[in-house]
Amino acid sequence: MSRFQPTNACQRQAIDESRATLPADIVDYIQKVEGQPHPESQLISVLHKIQRHYGYLDRAHMDAVAHLLGVPAAKVSGVATFYHFFRLTPRGKYVISVCMGTACYVKGADKVLEKIREELGIDFGETTRDGLFSLEEARCLGTCGLAPVLMINDEVHAKVSPDKVPALLERYAAQP
Numbered sequence: 022m023s024r025f026q027p028t029n030a031c032q033r034q035a036i037d038e039s040r041a042t043l044p045a046d047i048v049d050y051i052q053k054v055e056g057q058p059h060p061e062s063q064l065i066s067v068l069h070k071i072q073r074h075y076g077y078l079d080r081a082h083m084d085a086v087a088h089l090l091g092v093p094a095a096k097v098s099g100v101a102t103f104y105h106f107f108r109l110t111p112r113g114k115y116v117i118s119v120c121m122g123t124a125c126y127v128k129g130a131d132k133v134l135e136k137i138r139e140e141l142g143i144d145f146g147e148t149t150r151d152g153l154f155s156l157e158e159a160r161c162l163g164t165c166g167l168a169p170v171l172m173i174n175d176e177v178h179a180k181v182s183p184d185k186v187p188a189l190l191e192r193y194a195a196q197p
């Protein structure tokens with residue numbers, strides 16, 4: 022029987038709450054794919070859609086998916102935490118993408134990264150407590166001649182050295 026046809030009041034309430042948690046188009050998508058073969062691949066595509074919509078996955082999103090897709094909540098959170106492309110916290114106002122491609126690496130991207138970690142106290146996939154900065158790894162931003170390169174949101178910063186990092190971060194932090 023479809024998860025969308027609850028058999029009692031309690032189930033009905035849980036399904037209604039889950040539907041209300043997610044955008045209507047994603048609820049419709051789940052309704053189309055639930056019960057199809059290979060539930061794990063359906064689960065991953067549903068989680069991708071939710072992350073595209075909200076920018077990350079939180080507990081309420083994952084519980085709603087578990088209810089509507091009819092898979093255990095532990096399975097949903099297991100998949101979300103296993104794959105590094107799923108984010109479990111909101112991204113910061115400024116997303117720093119540090120290129121760790123070969124050209125940038127040989128020009129010292131690891132030292133730049135180390136300085137950013139030291140300044141912000143976060144690692145890849147994390148966000149500062151004030152919600153200002155998130156740190157992400159990039160693989161070749163297409164500007165190898167300017168290595169080492171990082172991006173902060175849409176802005177490219179070329180030939181970054183560790184000693185330039187504090188002033189760069191301060192500049193963004195000072196923006197209204």
Ligand code: FES
Nearest residue numbers: 120122125161162
């Ligand atoms: S390797 Fe960093 S921009 Fe290409």
